[in-house]
Amino acid sequence: MIGAIIGDIVGSRFEFDNHRSTEFELFTEDCFITDDSIMTLAVAKAIMETDKSFLSEQIYNRQEENYLDRLSVNVVAVMQEIGKNYPDCGYGGSFGVWIFSNNPQPYGSYGNGAAMRISPVCKIAQSVDEVKLLSKAITGISHNHQEGIKGAEATAMAAYLAKTGYNKELIRKYIEEHYYALKFTLDEIRDSYIFNETCQETVPQAIKAFLESESFEDAIRKAISIGGDSDTVAAITGGIAEVYYGVPEKLIEKALTYMDDNLLEIYYEWYGITR
Secondary structure (H helix, E strand, O other): OOOHHHHHHHHHHHOOOOOOOOOOOOOOOOOOOOOHHHHHHHHHHHHHHHHHHHOOOOOOOOOOOOHHHHHHHHHHHHHHHHHHHOOOOOOOOHHHHHHHOOOOOOOOOOOOOHHHOOOHHOOOOOOOHHHHHHHHHHOOOOOOHHHHHHHHHHHHHHHHHHHOOOOOOHHHHHHOOOOOOOOOOOOHHHOOOOOOOOOOOOOOHHHHHOOOOOOOHHHHHHHHOOOOHHHHHHHHHHHHHHHHOOHHHHHHHHHHHOHHHHHHHHHHHHHHHHH
């Protein structure tokens, strides 16, 4: 999760002022937390709340329908609860309406918000099937278009495969066989890639940034360097790169300075449970 948050913070100042190079200062006073980090933390909190409720009932199988249904309910509740405290954090138009709705319903979205918030799934999933079930339960509450479901699942799956020992070539092969063609290089698209908020035009590029990287920091830099929706591309890349490389402690420490106490509380609880 912290990898996605770092990607979001670093990319925040480049979202509408793209920087087509890997040379830049990672953290500046112009960086900030956006909806990408806030909704990622909300997903983590919803998972923790769901786990707590099932532990108290001595039922604990995340693939069972009753767990998945309750998770979906909790994701909606927590996203709204937390999201309403940050009305100006950068929500897309439709999702912003959803956050403040009295009766939030899925609205057929295939926006990349589905993928930027999904990284906590990798940490708890115990199988490929569980990745798919958890990802859909979390994503379908708003982004229920097949491309939204696909984008979130592909992101979570790439991170899960990295967690379970797949090398980059095997990850690339799996993603190409099940989700997206990746037959391009970052150098080939860097001059022409434009701002896009869909999963299908963001997730493949973010995964490719990870695949071409040499370290966690390099992955974030490469994600930023192609332009586009920079904070979200880097958040998606960072969530995968965290699992594969780990994250330097100095980057974690710096990223935490951008969070307020409410967000930090969720962060520390999550890593206290999952580490």
